[in-house]
Amino acid sequence: MDMIDFLERGDEYFIPNLSIDLVIIGYRDKKLRCLLLKLGEKWMLPGGYIRRSESVDEASARIMKERTSLENPYLRFLSVFGKHDRQFREEWKEFFETNGQPWKPEYWINNRFVTLAYYSLVNIATTHPAVGELDEAFTWADFDELPAMWMDHATIIASVRERLKEDIKHEQVTYNLLPGQFTMPELHQLHQTILKEDIDRSRFQKKMLSTGLFERLPRLQKEAPGRNPYLYRVKG
């Protein structure tokens, strides 16, 4: 056992950069959507880095707040993306050159990154995205019709969609995607959009109400032809 030897060959091991990417999920016009930022010709997920004073979870919450101003969003860890070739030299070079900016191979952003992906469920109507220093615009992109994405961000988005399907089997989280008051048909439609399959209305409603999570408000009046649905909100 030679501890000094162990310590001095520390750089035999690569210390990858560590980033955080956020998949901020919303729902509008019967479509699941994802907040994307425009960087040059392609789009990317909002993200950032960890500061000295922060835990990893705190960093994700800060980045979330910087981007959306939301204080206590539904925010969960998704998974680690850490393939050995996960570095973006060519992507950055292309971007810099098309923008007439100098690019240097030694920029730290060219190194390999391991990223911790988080996902958040938000109500689009009350979320006001801020664009950052590099990105020019934002969009709530339809999950099923994503634009060209930088790096491996399309892969991350694909995996969050599968995770969502698993989540709603076990726990009630989807109301985070809706306004404070919503109807059962709306919640029903949302679940069908997430699962991409038809759900029996009767069973769905009974299942939702049996959780005891929701409370019924007076029935909506005169909004649409036919019988109008009750409004619900989350208890507490």
Add this chain to the structure above:
Amino acid sequence: MDMIDFLERGDEYFIPNLSIDLVIIGYRDKKLRCLLLKLGEKWMLPGGYIRRSESVDEASARIMKERTSLENPYLRFLSVFGKHDRQFREEWKEFFETNGQPWKPEYWINNRFVTLAYYSLVNIATTHPAVGELDEAFTWADFDELPAMWMDHATIIASVRERLKEDIKHEQVTYNLLPGQFTMPELHQLHQTILKEDIDRSRFQKKMLSTGLFERLPRLQKEAPGRNPYLYRVKG
């Protein structure tokens, strides 16, 4: 938007070291056990670092193989441990000094670490742990009577136990902890140990067999008083 500015304040962000820790779980004498390595006066989880050529998952598999010689173990990601004060200056200093080795504050192992914890389910009888360069011994420690642990490794172990409880509700993974041939009473006892609660024998057996994962071998002969149980193995 000033990209140069963005690039040059890269070190405003801390780049934490990234490590991997393995919780290698076994089962012996009706107790769930965890492979620990002795380092000085306390114990720690086996772990390591990521190499340039490796994805994060490949690194965990390599470390697993280095420690146990197992080629295709059941190995899954647990979670990220990344609290802001997750650095082990004092721990390392104490260890070095009690071992009469020089300790320097600038050693890379003193910096903050974010660790990716993985867990693995193995059969203790066919797993032959190797001790590394620093550690002096190994043990299969009872989950419910852990020795003093370095750093936050006790926290990691606590969280893997909860994960296991969740896992066995959804999928059949526990046979990884048993020899290639096992009896239903053994599997039953194992599940009770993991869940820390009694499970109805009849229901348990029917549930296991209804998965279609197991095939029955000839009944065990003359091993113990009373009727002897059938042996099963995983199909395939």
Add this chain to the structure above:
DNA sequence: TCAAAAGTGTTCCTGTTACACCCATGT
């Protein structure tokens, strides 16, 4: 009074739970 959309009820089926009972074997 009919169509449209919401909401409720009925039946069938499956899987869970708790418990009773039957089988094999050593003492």
Add this chain to the structure above:
DNA sequence: ACATGGGTGTAACAGGAACACTTTTGA
């Protein structure tokens, strides 16, 4: 034969799936 421990069966119950029915309201 009986105690011990493995293995199987059954009745009560809860939850899921499919579908039929009722309610509300505008045209």
